[in-house]
Amino acid sequence: MKLTAQLAWRFLKARRARSLFAVIGISLGVMLLIISQIMMATLEQSNEKSVLEKYGNFDLISGYNGSTKKLSANDLQTIKGFPDVNQITPMLFPYASENMPAAVAAQPVYIGFKHNQLAMEHPLVSIDKGEFPQSKEVVIPARYAKSKGLDIHSEISLPFPPGKDVNVRVSGILNEREQLNNIFIFDYDWIAAQTHNQNKATAVMMKLDQSADKQKVIEDLKEHFEGISIDKRKAMMTEKEQLGGLKPIVNGLSITVLLGSLLIVVSTLQMSVQERQKELATLRLLGGKPAQLFYMVIWEALLIGIMAALLGTVTGTVLCYSLSNIAEQFIGYSIQSISIPAISIIISFFGSILLTVLAATIPALSTSRLSPIAAYSQKISESKADSKRTIIALTMILLLLAIMTFSVHKSGGSGSFSILLGVSFVLIMFVMTPVILRIIVTVLTFLLRPFYQMESMIAGRNALKRMRRSQQIARVLTLAVIVGLVGFMILQAVVSQTEKTISKQYPLDYVIQATEASYEPGFSSSIIKQLDNTNGVEAIPVQTSILTHTINLDIKRVDSNWNGQFMTINGKKEILTSVGGLNLEKVQNIIPFDIVKGRIDHLRDYEAVITKQFSEDIGFRVGDVVTLEPDDLSEVSGKKPFTLRVVGVVDEVPILPDEDLRFFTNENTLNELFHLQKTEQIFFNIKDQSEKGHIKASIEKLLENPQYQDTILYDRKEEMDKFYQQYKQRIVLLGSSVFIITLIALVGLMNSMASNLRESKKEFAMMRAIGGKPWQIVRLALYEGIVISVAGSIMGLISSIVLGYNLLSALDVNNLEIPYMVILIILLISPLLGILSTLPSALWLSKSNLIRAVFED
Template identity: 25%
Template sequence: MLRVALRGVRAHLVRFLLSTLAVMLGVAFVVGTFTFRAMLSSTFDEIIATTLVADVYVRGAEEIDATTSAGSSFGTPHAPVPVALADTVAGVDGVARAVPDASGPIVLVAADGTAVTTSGPPSIGIAVGPDEPTVTLASGAWPVGGTQIALEESAASAAGLTTGDATTVVLAGAPQPVAVTGVFAIEAAAAGTILVGLDPATALATYAPDGTVPTISVYAAGDVSEKVLADRVAEVLPEGAESLTGEAMRDEAREGVEQILGFIETFLLVFAAIALFVGAFIIANTFAMSVRERQREFALLRALGASPAQVFASILAQAVAVGLLGAAAGVVLGRVLVSGLRAAFGSTGMELSGRVPLSVTSVVVAISLGVLVSVVAAAVPGRHAALTPPVQAMHDDVAPDRGTGTRAVVGLVLTLVGAGLLVLASRLGSSASADPTGWALVDDLNPRVLLAVGASAALVGVLVLSPAIAGAVITVLAVPAVAAIRPLGRLARGNVTRSPRRTSNTAGALLIGMALVSATGVIAASTQASVRSIVDEQVRADYVVQAAAATGALPPGVTDAVTGLPAVGQALALRLGTLDVDGEPSGATVVPPGFFTEALDAPVVEGDPDRALADGEAVVSRTAARDEAWEVGDTLTLTSDDGARTQDVRVGAIIDTQVISSDVVLADATYASVGAPEIPTYAVYVTAAPGTTTAELRDALTEAVKPFLVVSVLDCEELANAAAAQVDQVLVILYALLGLSIVIALLGIVNTLALSIIERTREIGLLRAVGLGRLQLAGIITIESVLTAVYGTVLGVITGIAIAAALPGVLAEQGLTSLAVPWGQVLAVLGLAVVIGLVASVWPGIRASRLPVLEAVTVD
């Protein structure tokens, strides 16, 4: 039976080719994900190994809030330590050097006079010199003093600068003319980061103005071990500081990187799973139609003594062959894709590791997935073939579809249950009450879990229900074709509706892809609408001055440059700091009193936020107040990162705004009494002086921030557009990832049409014999393809929009307050369905039109 199975695959290779392609694409996605993650991990391992080279590190013992920390790029940020502590550590027996680590943001001006920007990685100023073990001078000399810099090789290339050139950097909040004295190299790939080397004294003065640094690197003298040296250093450290070995620091950094990469891997694997799931529809359809066509063959095998189990095993053997071939090709394709991705990143300046690792585990998992998907998809058709009585199989040219009554009931129940869970999730998520339904058991449910379960149930329900409604829906969709293209439209409609189960299985792959595309489009449109609504309703300032990167800090001199302008009436800076609130690390938004009157009209839940700031009280978010059970009048204990200063403040107001992400808002003076003296400014909200037009104010602001190069002046509309542009960038990535499922769905339609032509060979021959032309036959195939594609798309769009409609309720606290359906995009998706149908029909149409008439009518 194994030989029979393999001979069947060879004899009908074209029949299984598209199924193999579907497996290949899905497996390539999986292999590509694993390999891409491994390549990123290798890149960061190289960076960590070549930058964290000290034997011991000294840092603050307490962890601080990561969102506003300017500390290490790797691992969990800790409280800073005094620069002066380096002298104490340097006196420890076995210590050769103790170097305060000072680095931070810098803006480099390229040869063409514009700021050097990247697609994501930052521009960082670091200390370089002959005593720094992580850098090697490639040409020129090391910088000395504040008017000289050195550039890392890729940074020099990106800026078009070399040794001897003059340029400008924005450092310590002010533009600074500098000379490039040298070019240096690092052992690891820079991964797109722009590294600017500074004289160590300049770096320390620039990035540690308050006398503290994130870490102190300690280098051993002689053969003393890291552990012994760390213990010796710990003995001289004050309370609030700790020492750890270099290996422990590197391990911690790797763990931090692995957490981020783990999220990326999971995110990509979700789309790989979608691709494999969609591919399973093609495989199931292929084997179902193959079994229908080969019923007499199986009946003959049964008559010759083959058992049902042997017939079933032969079909599964074919599925294993398809899975193995597809998976093997997918492994190769996945590796090729990652190599191409590495080259693409390199072309943008983000050099990744030269190694593209492919582990045995990745290969085994990928091949196992390919085989598993194929076998599971073929199991039901195989069981049907094995259990069909030989006599019945001998007499049925094409077995009729079984009734869809049971499936209709199950599908309807699943769809209704899913819809109910989506409604419940939306209600629980949007309600301000602690008991929105009055039933404790229901009110305690997690809205996001309900959303996920409800969406899954609704999608599966529609898939199960699809065969029961296919005939009616396609009859409606076919009205234009039936009316305009007689009699081809009617013939095509009959062919599609004759086998609703097959049509639904074919359209199911496209249904899933289009549901996800539609849901993603609605989420993006709703997010953009919500952002515009929040900005329009809450931002009172005429302009907002922020970094061009939107999420970066402003150069320190920007606030002073803006505040002193005659055209400016109010310039209110929004800064971010860190401290402990009731013993827990937290970020704090720091603003001047009057901010909630002049700059931001935040919805107030309770209290008066501006009065609270003026009185030295805290303003807290509604989410934090609910989670921590804070009420107006409660007392919060604020503690500095180093634990040296503590202050109790009263909760004076509760607000509900997404413009401010911190749980706690403090006035400048209140934060200064307990927090770090120097914290970054992220935005300045500016209003015009009396008698000054907004146009005059913009001109003045633009001129004032021009020397800082990377600062933008935005009105409310531009601020909303900038946020919407970030959503669009994410949307492009999601559409690209979902595009694979659409491609696989297209293969499914091609596959089904091609197999249906084999199945209907005699019918096609008879139609040709009574006068149907080749072009007319191709037209029928095209209409069938378009109807199938449009049917799957319509169901997918409706399902996707219905699922996305629940999201504003569930994600209201994250700022998704509006529901917007992008009808233009919906029409574009429907147009795409027609294109998919047309493309999918080309090869089957050509194949059908070339069937010899006499051979076709005599096919048994």
């Protein structure tokens, strides 16, 4: 064994350049693997703090939120006694949504928290100014404080039915966020006593032991408490454990890059075997056993693997420190300090060496089966030609899979079956690489023949003659194209779908909202004119709607499956609705929507438009005259009933997608009926993005005017910006991985072409002897590199399109757009790779004395 190792080391040193290329190729894969492990550990550590700030450092919330049912003191003790529960703290919603008193319904939601560390972890307890409330104190929303002109130490009177109203002092103001706009926070013990809920809780927050089994706690809760709701905090766990989806992507790309490195190992060792035909034959003739030749190649792979693992690990670790600022800039995570996961790095180090050795078994087996006589006579031992039947069968399977792919995609996709189709196609493409490569090289040679007949023909033949060597490089290039193109297709599909979802949720980027916490909030409509006069602003005002209920509703026309609530008026069932003024024509011009029936333009007084859902649920149709009366909760209650004539039905109003029980009329109707000129919301876009900061600042300054103190501005574009940040993260990771795989392919191609040109020295010497010019030798060498790189890229494009179709079908993406521009870029880059990989060796060869070099060999 010692002699075998020594021979492997001598053979390794004999071809230093080739061995160096192999070490660099593998070390690139190891380097990316090490970088990904260190960066993910670092990002997880940095992300931990931001996730806990966003979601709170607790594990479960369980209770009866929205129900009149409460947890008793004994229930709380039972939960606290669960083996895996470390801490608990109760939450109290004294007035459930079921049968909520009208006086409380007009107020923000009352919530009671205990003043302890665990309660402070809840995202709702986000106090911007002031302190946690004590007895007879409250923390109020920033929006409410602004609308009422309140500040710390201000006093307000709040209802606490069935008891009397109570004067409470403002102890704090919540952060200015939309989700905090409608809550009051009280001391748990005080509000429990005030509402006769002592020793009761609506829900309970739980912090589990570090080694706790969350699922076991959930099962215990379900077993002890029937019908209890449980917030498992999946969103927090997903973001905490997977960095919003980055971790599986990074790990998957790292493994893919390492796979590309292993293909280089196979290619390099195959070249090593072919270049040492005589030496290996001599060893066999001197009595060397096949097992000794096998272990010699394994030893060579082990040495290459160790050197590559050392180089990749050191380089990757050093780069992590220098790349921390880039990661923070492009990936969007703040990095405080680099975290080194020692166990992961050790596993990656030895794992890469093991995989290198395993990859070497393919050329090692071919070496052990080497015929000494054939090798000594320089007849390269090639594998037997593939059976024609096998080739035809595999080709038919490929065609069948391709046809099935497009059929399944057209029919709407079929999840796991689509994935199986795509993966099967790619695997068969890899198995058939020699056959497909031969076909593509032949076609490329034919296409190049009219331009440079001799060079293209010889280059094609050389590429075909060295097919065993070329196919591994082609596979690496195919892998790079698959990762890049399929990754880009999936990202683009996700971007397109998410853009549609977010655009539906936030159709315009900004909204000015009333700060009143009432059923009919509003502010002065004079701001609309000022916005309309602001250059670059496109605004849609929404008039404050009034609460109404129907009179003489035809109950027979109401859909029996409607899950809304009826109210009893004069012994009859009626429904609660609202009536608001909105210029639907203006909305249609900015955000197009479907008009199902009737019209929306030129609405006259007392004409209204409803949504399709409203029409289907309640049974109103175009032409119906509906009688309405202001509800008791409305600020215009007591006014006379009025009628509206339905003249149009729309699919939904984009800026108010959840308003399915609203009558949309013109802005003059409410003014004529009730002298109401208030605005509830103003949606607007800033068309000129270069002026975005200036315009937004001027609008914020305008809202500081005392007459607009009951308004607040929200930048709803932040959600889209957050998504684009995630998209940029994935593009950076994908691009980095494709770049490294391409580098690996380039290193392997340079190694392969250097060996190819060394083998062809006799042919080139003959060309020089008959008058060939040095530039002709260079061009011939370049052609061979171009043919191999382009052939590998074409294989990758074919595989990517079929795999991409199937993966997108599995994701239910129906409108697939083939990225023609990316395909064109790949086709333009692939010949450049061939030129770069071949040019150094070709230039060296053209300047050397080939005839003397042949005689020296």
